[in-house]
Amino acid sequence: MDYRDYKELYQALLSAYGRGKLGNDPAQQDVVVAKINDFLKKYPSVIPADKNPQSNIVQLSMKEILRRTINVTVDILNDLSETFSNRPYMSYAEFRRDIFKAFTREDRRLYVGILLVVFSFILYFIDSAA
Numbered sequence: 001m002d003y004r005d006y007k008e009l010y011q012a013l014l015s016a017y018g019r020g021k022l023g024n025d026p027a028q029q030d031v032v033v034a035k036i037n038d039f040l041k042k043y044p045s046v047i048p049a050d051k052n053p054q055s056n057i058v059q060l061s062m063k064e065i066l067r068r069t070i071n072v073t074v075d076i077l078n079d080l081s082e083t084f085s086n087r088p089y090m091s092y093a094e095f096r097r098d099i100f101k102a103f104t105r106e107d108r109r110l111y112v113g114i115l116l117v118v119f120s121f122i123l124y125f126i127d128s129a130a
Contacts, residue, residue, distance in 0.1 A: 009035055057110060065114070072111035076102050 009032060012018030022028050049059035057065065079102035087095055103112050 069111045069114050072108050073115065076108065076112075 012022065013032075022032055049055040050061055050064040060068075080099065083090075083095065083098040083102065090098070
């Protein structure tokens with residue numbers, strides 16, 4: 001088979017006979033890989049910004065920012081609980097370093113900043129109400 005059409009290749013990959021035939025012939029495998037790469041270049045997959053972990057904060061919805069902030073908060077709490085559990089086996093410097101790392105990991109910095117802004121507003125309103 002030559003697989004000139006994407007639909008023909010798709011149907012061959014769906015059937016057990018087609019997959020078996022492709023699995024036994026290295027030349028056909030190269031043709032299929034080239035055809036799939038050609039298809040992906042022609043029709044690139046569009047991943048929504050909310051589903052892409054590498055997307056910029058400006059492209060995210062508020063719901064996704066809130067979800068990621070909550071996930072980072074849970075991750076920080078898990079790291080802190082693990083650090084406190086291992087406290088008897090650590091030196092003081094290692095203990096402080098692990099606590100600092102829990103808040104300042106590269107992928108958490110933005111969300112920790114968001115949490116700090118929220119906490120500052122909460123403390124401001126508590127102070128102004130008192």
